Amino acid sequence: MSTATPDIVRPYGDTTGDGMVQVSFTLPVPHDKRAEGAALQLAAKMGLDPALLVHAKAMGPDFTFFVVYGSANHLVDLREVQVVEREFPLLTPAEVNKAVKGRLRRKLVVVGACIGTDAHTVGIDAILNIKGFAGEKGLEYYREIKVVNLGAQVLVPELVARARAERADAVMVSQVVTQRDAHIHNTTAMSAAFREAYPAGQVPLLVVGGPRFEEGSAARLGVDRIFGRGTTPGEVASYLVHELAHPEEER
Amino acid sequence: MKPVLDLDPATVRKARSLARRAGRPVVKLAQSHTTVSVERATLRLAGLTGADHERVPWVNHLVDRVRADVGLEHGVTTPVWDALARAEADDLLTLAQKSASGSVTFRIPEGKDATRAQRAARTAVARGIRTIDRQRATRDRLIKRHGDPRQRPWIYLIVATGDIYEDIPQAQNAAREGADIIAVIRSTGQSLLDYVPEGATREGYAGTYATQENFRLMRAALDETSKELGRYIRLTNYASGLCMPEIAALAGLERLDMMLNDSMYGILFRDINPVRTFVDQRFSRQVHARAGIIINTGEDNYLTTADAVDAAHTVTVSQLLNEYFAKEAGLADWQLGLGHAFEINPDLPDSFRLELAHALLARQLFPDAPLKWMPPTKHMTGDVFRGYLLDGFFNLVGAMTGQGILLVGMMTEAVVTPFLSDRDLALQNVRYVLNAAGGLAEDFHPPREGFIQSRARQVLGEAVDLLEKITDEPGRAPLLEAIADGTFGLMRRPADAGKGLEGVVAKATGYDNPATTLLETGESR
Numbered sequence: 001m002s003t004a005t006p007d008i009v010r011p012y013g014d015t016t017g018d019g020m021v022q023v024s025f026t027l028p029v030p031h032d033k034r035a036e037g038a039a040l041q042l043a044a045k046m047g048l049d050p051a052l053l054v055h056a057k058a059m060g061p062d063f064t065f066f067v068v069y070g071s072a073n074h075l076v077d078l079r080e081v082q083v084v085e086r087e088f089p090l091l092t093p094a095e096v097n098k099a100v101k102g103r104l105r106r107k108l109v110v111v112g113a114c115i116g117t118d119a120h121t122v123g124i125d126a127i128l129n130i131k132g133f134a135g136e137k138g139l140e141y142y143r144e145i146k147v148v149n150l151g152a153q154v155l156v157p158e159l160v161a162r163a164r165a166e167r168a169d170a171v172m173v174s175q176v177v178t179q180r181d182a183h184i185h186n187t188t189a190m191s192a193a194f195r196e197a198y199p200a201g202q203v204p205l206l207v208v209g210g211p212r213f214e215e216g217s218a219a220r221l222g223v224d225r226i227f228g229r230g231t232t233p234g235e236v237a238s239y240l241v242h243e244l245a246h247p248e249e250e251r
Numbered sequence: 252m253k254p255v256l257d258l259d260p261a262t263v264r265k266a267r268s269l270a271r272r273a274g275r276p277v278v279k280l281a282q283s284h285t286t287v288s289v290e291r292a293t294l295r296l297a298g299l300t301g302a303d304h305e306r307v308p309w310v311n312h313l314v315d316r317v318r319a320d321v322g323l324e325h326g327v328t329t330p331v332w333d334a335l336a337r338a339e340a341d342d343l344l345t346l347a348q349k350s351a352s353g354s355v356t357f358r359i360p361e362g363k364d365a366t367r368a369q370r371a372a373r374t375a376v377a378r379g380i381r382t383i384d385r386q387r388a389t390r391d392r393l394i395k396r397h398g399d400p401r402q403r404p405w406i407y408l409i410v411a412t413g414d415i416y417e418d419i420p421q422a423q424n425a426a427r428e429g430a431d432i433i434a435v436i437r438s439t440g441q442s443l444l445d446y447v448p449e450g451a452t453r454e455g456y457a458g459t460y461a462t463q464e465n466f467r468l469m470r471a472a473l474d475e476t477s478k479e480l481g482r483y484i485r486l487t488n489y490a491s492g493l494c495m496p497e498i499a500a501l502a503g504l505e506r507l508d509m510m511l512n513d514s515m516y517g518i519l520f521r522d523i524n525p526v527r528t529f530v531d532q533r534f535s536r537q538v539h540a541r542a543g544i545i546i547n548t549g550e551d552n553y554l555t556t557a558d559a560v561d562a563a564h565t566v567t568v569s570q571l572l573n574e575y576f577a578k579e580a581g582l583a584d585w586q587l588g589l590g591h592a593f594e595i596n597p598d599l600p601d602s603f604r605l606e607l608a609h610a611l612l613a614r615q616l617f618p619d620a621p622l623k624w625m626p627p628t629k630h631m632t633g634d635v636f637r638g639y640l641l642d643g644f645f646n647l648v649g650a651m652t653g654q655g656i657l658l659v660g661m662m663t664e665a666v667v668t669p670f671l672s673d674r675d676l677a678l679q680n681v682r683y684v685l686n687a688a689g690g691l692a693e694d695f696h697p698p699r700e701g702f703i704q705s706r707a708r709q710v711l712g713e714a715v716d717l718l719e720k721i722t723d724e725p726g727r728a729p730l731l732e733a734i735a736d737g738t739f740g741l742m743r744r745p746a747d748a749g750k751g752l753e754g755v756v757a758k759a760t761g762y763d764n765p766a767t768t769l770l771e772t773g774e775s776r
């Protein structure tokens with residue numbers, strides 16, 4: 001490949017600039033001539049021109065599955081691509097363990113809970129339980145991380161007390177199901193309680209996760225980091241190492 | 252299927268006797284304890300249903316009340332039917348309601364009063380047991396009428412929308428597309444609830460709550476579909492977590508056909524107390540045995556945490572332990588859907604041959620069990636095209652090694668909940684492979700000193716070594732020590748920690764539970 005990438009690109013099938021893509025989808029229409037026309041109409045609206053309907057198959061009496069090939073008439077401007085960079089490097093479990101062992105010289109302690117009335121431990125369990133999420137094992141799997149998972153409907157004072165007793169390095173709170181901004185109220189109550197209970201500068205790292213939190217609202221909620229939908233245990237572990245077992249950092 | 256592997260019968264016998272030695276002390280422990288959930292399941296068999304306005308089930312109220320008054324050491328039924336005999340309330344439901352408001356006092360009756368209470372309790376619980384017996388007979392009759400699936404393995408598909416009224420048409424469609432078994436995945440987090448929700452439910456997270464009413468609705472719908480298709484469609488749910496015994500009882504009452512029920516899954520992967528798990532598990536398996544339910548064990552989970560080659564023998568060990576616990580609880584070979592999975596890294600040379608070796612080993616160790624063959628998850632990367640090929644190879648192993656139950660792999664595993672088209676493509680994949688290669692088992696004879704046979708013998712040898720290590724552990728119950736040491740799935744789970752420990756009670760000398768008596772004697776009155 002040449003080193004100079006053009007600023008404008010199109011999809012590559014087998015020739016530069018051919019724009020060829022392949023898509024598959026299902027329409028809630030019985031399979032007949034009209035269904036195939038409908039598929040081509042959708043392809044055209046997706047910007048595929050010319051579009052080639054290569055496969056159509058009935059899926060039961062009411063649905064049809066299609067595979068369409070076509071040339072996408074959209075152009076991609078690489079100059080306009082914006083990427084939000086993760087502020088920390090992604091580490092493997094072995095690297096996380098090594099960093100904790102080498103730099104902390106003890107296990108990193110994480111206390112986790114669902115607070116408020118939320119009984120949905122799915123988020124916290126996905127991150128903490130060994131079973132993990134998206135093919136990655138949870139933090140319990142990491143030899144150098146001690147996990148205390150308090151489960152659901154934990155009261156904030158209980159969480160603070162347990163974090164102190166365990167000398168937690170990080171506290172992780174999950175809020176999945178929420179009504180009338182309960183996740184925001186719960187989180188600010190939690191962060192305030194920790195700041196009250198600990199001397200300044202010694203508060204454990206406060207991490208919250210859940211699908212309803214806005215990215216970038218961490219400071220407003222008084223926590224150190226927010227993780228959204230689809231976060232994997234490996235990302236969280238890497239973040240913890242970045243914040244807690246990093247020699248250059250003040251923490 | 253004729254034996255393909257040349258395994259040393261002495262080694263196989265040794266493996267079984269070590270599993271028995273590891274399991275027996277745990278059974279003793281299970282026999283000498285009860286749990287809040289075992290007691291609640293007993294009340295459910297006696298017909299106590301429903302919940303208060305805050306949706307706390309009456310069985311929870313009654314067990315908690317009795318426990319607070321006189322403890323559960325004697326079982327819940329004796330003080331409850333004593334209170335009924337003393338006319339504290341007209342019936343069980345009223346008694347539970349009155350007890351919730353604190354207007355009933357319980358006592359441990361003695362002499363004639365005790366005999367009277369226990370006899371009445373037995374009569375009430377026996378009605379539930381007879382319902383389970385009737386449901387089993389109904390299943391047998393429907394299978395005779397509609398027939399079993401024409402092919403082996405049976406095809407197992409999952410539905411899970413969170414809304415039982417959405418699940419029903421999806422399940423019926425899946426059956427029309429070729430599924431023989433429908434599993435309704437539970438809402439995440441239900442395993443850690445210490446009560447069973449009530450009624451038909453329309454919201455769940457990544458699954459649908461297991462409730463008696465949801466069971467009933469789905470079974471009724473699949474009965475219609477069975478009739479339409481001329482093939483009995485089986486229904487599966489999950490007897491695991493803190494309410495394992497109650498869910499098992501509800502499954503028996505509502506004629507579910509298969510239940511996920513592993514001896515150690517809750518301990519290792521949900522951090523449920525080991526003693527709680529083994530006590531609950533024994534009771535739930537006794538119910539499953541009586542109800543003619545096929546259990547599915549969870550060995551596939553070990554391979555998602557540990558490496559599928561290095562930890563292959565832990566699957567064998569767990570299968571042997573699951574077999575021991577299952578038989579002890581009265582389950583027959585045809586009811587043991589022992590699990591294993593296609594989880595070897597596909598980049599590893601000879602990965603397919605290793606899979607064949609492991610699957611054949613399980614097939615031959617448990618020749619009469621309907622083994623449950625689980626699809627790849629760990630190495631499904633989001634590249635759906637590669638995933639589709641991997642699922643094809645998974646299906647091929649299933650066809651070549653005579654698996655009993657095949658959970659259909661989705662190419663969108665770890666990407667999205669399956670699209671309608673994903674399910675159809677997955678079933679096409681299964682049908683193609685079974686059609687094209689279903690008879691291959693007949694031609695497939697790996698040579699004695701070849702790679703596959705040697706690998707199978709190696710895994711069996713490692714399993715025996717691990718069982719020896721477990722039985723050499725100190726203490727009254729070496730298996731519990733081994734679990735505490737992190738032998739399985741790399742998790743350390745001590746016997747005096749974990750969720751649900753507070754619900755475990757040591758039985759007193761006068762402990763009585765008519766459900767256990769009827770299940771163990773086979774009596775129905």
